[in-house]
Amino acid sequence: MQPFFRYNWIVREQWYAWCEEVPEEELLKARTGGVGSILKTLFHIVDVEYSWIMFMQDQPDFEDPFDMYASLEQIRALDRRFRPDVEAFVTAWEPSMETRPLPSERPDGTSEVHAWGEVMRHVIAHEIHHVGQLSVWAREIGRAPVSANVIRKGLIVPST
């Protein structure tokens, strides 16, 4: 589990750096698909990761709207604020948590139960999916996207 979170955090930092080179109006521009703009996507990634990890720990959700964080610097600051809690949870992850039940409510009010292992993978895939959308929008504005490679990031040291 940890290598995928570390992968996402590395790629996220690279997208923040990528954003520094792009005019803010391009970062805020409404786009087709996903949640609709580059900065809104980065905010959404940070929000969803934190919210699920708080929810598993029975902690209050984060519900602030994007409008309160509509700049690269504000999103980075929010991410820095959330990271210690997220990282502590991810670092403490162990196999026995895979099937732990998370009772939850569907949008229609009926109840359902997710396994913690499903929720963790949901958070991981959620970011990778939205970053795929960023990669299309990057090309639309004529810029190379950040690499999505998992290899060559030093995530797991091969045995010798």
Place this chain on the structure above:
Amino acid sequence: MQPFFRYNWIVREQWYAWCEEVPEEELLKARTGGVGSILKTLFHIVDVEYSWIMFMQDQPDFEDPFDMYASLEQIRALDRRFRPDVEAFVTAWEPSMETRPLPSERPDGTSEVHAWGEVMRHVIAHEIHHVGQLSVWAREIGRAPVSANVIRKGLIVPST
């Protein structure tokens, strides 16, 4: 590892079904970003998954070009042909394989070593990333994309 592969296979099948409802010219149309068209993306996902898993087993690579499989039915048939080998490898995965070294060659001819655990996650993230691109293109042609949710797919049964 297995839940993520099963997730990708479920989502991939749903994209194949989604493609059935879309005119073939839209599926083949050149698009901005990624590898350039919806069918080329699905072919690329199948190709890359199979090629890495063959490579770890020291088996010959798959090198056929997209032009030989440029229809939904041909890509589905290729995927069906590859799946038993891929599935056998994924099912046999165990933690001791995480750090097993995979000596490899960079595009420039110099040598490098990946850990098998990195390669498996690379294959998983590769598909999710490209599917994120499909989701933008789906909206461009006015259609709702396949859901990228990991939850609600029955991947891990919560304990009671």
